[in-house]
């Protein structure tokens with residue numbers, strides 16, 4: 001089956017009611033016919049659900065589909081993107097291990113590292129996006145176990161060369177863990193380039209309609225057993241309701257992403273000539289520093305467009321206030337187009353130099369391009385620019 005068909009047709013087996021759409025199993029636990037069966041399921045000698053912190057058929061359907069779409073043996077769902085990322089660290093890293101982590105990662109991932117994982121004795125070194133793997137080699141220590149990165153990165157839209165980095169990881173016996181949230185498996189499958197672990201915030205394009213939080217970790221059966229054991233014991237399990245929303249959303253992922261990307265590419269092209277804008281960033285624009293890598297590993301450029309306003313912080317504030325339709329909100333990957341100003345919001349706590357090293361200039365605006373008509377999206381942005 002092709003990608004679109006798997007996203008629609010893979011599902012838990014039909015119940016005796018022969019429902020057409022996939023059912024939802026909102027139950028905390030499951031029953032047994034006999035004491036012997038209960039014993040066998042608990043012993044792992046017979047397949048069966050026990051308790052929804054461990055497994056649930058609706059959650060399992062979402063996991064199986066995500067594994068099929070990412071091209072990995074298995075996947076484990078979690079309550080949010082952050083819990084997926086946390087699980088992907090603690091299932092594999094223990095006290096005394098060392099992690100190489102891209103500096104261009106989601107703000108909460110950065111805080112989790114600095115405030116919590118270091119407290120567990122997990123050491124880390126930040127990798128600067130504009131360095132190549134040759135420079136990273138110096139950062140490897142005898143206890144280095146994993147490399148973690150995001151591509152495209154949020155909000156800098158930095159593109160890492162997955163094939164090159166994964167070869168380098170294999171050479172140095174390091175696990176490669178990739179946050180594939182911005183691309184989704186429809187545009188980019190990191191496992192095909194050699195990544196060992198793929199993490200997602202399913203809250204973004206996988207839901208795609210701004211309704212629920214969710215996350216998922218994808219990888220080999222052996223690695224996912226470790227993630228499963230962590231989630232089962234620690235409890236950041238995905239709720240059946242959210243899993244049902246997400247598995248239904250996957251049915252439309254391909255058509256939604258096609259339109260998101262078409263709108264985003266056209267918007268980026270159109271904004272390039274605007275006089276209030278210094279630079280437009282979009283992975284598939286020729287002016288993007290890694291556009292050749294983006295075109296090699298992604299089928300389309302994604303739905304996030306950023307631009308740097310000539311007027312800096314003040315222009316950013318005025319631009320947001322001038323918008324009439326685009327939403328001012330923290331989310332991205334919604335049907336609704338969203339504008340944000342990273343330097344005054346999500347990345348406020350970093351120093352100016354830290355922000356600049358991530359490509360976050362004072363006038364940087366991030367647009368999550370939605371599914372409204374392109375004329376309405378671009379019309380709102382252009383009137384907001386004109387009135388700065």
Ligand SMILES: *Cc1c(COP(=O)(O)O)cnc(C)c1O
Pocket residue numbers: 080081082083106108150154179181182200201202203204213214215
């Ligand atoms: C939103 C986001 C996360 C965190 O996901 P939540 O579902 O909000 O916990 C992680 N990585 C990236 C790239 C994100 O955009």
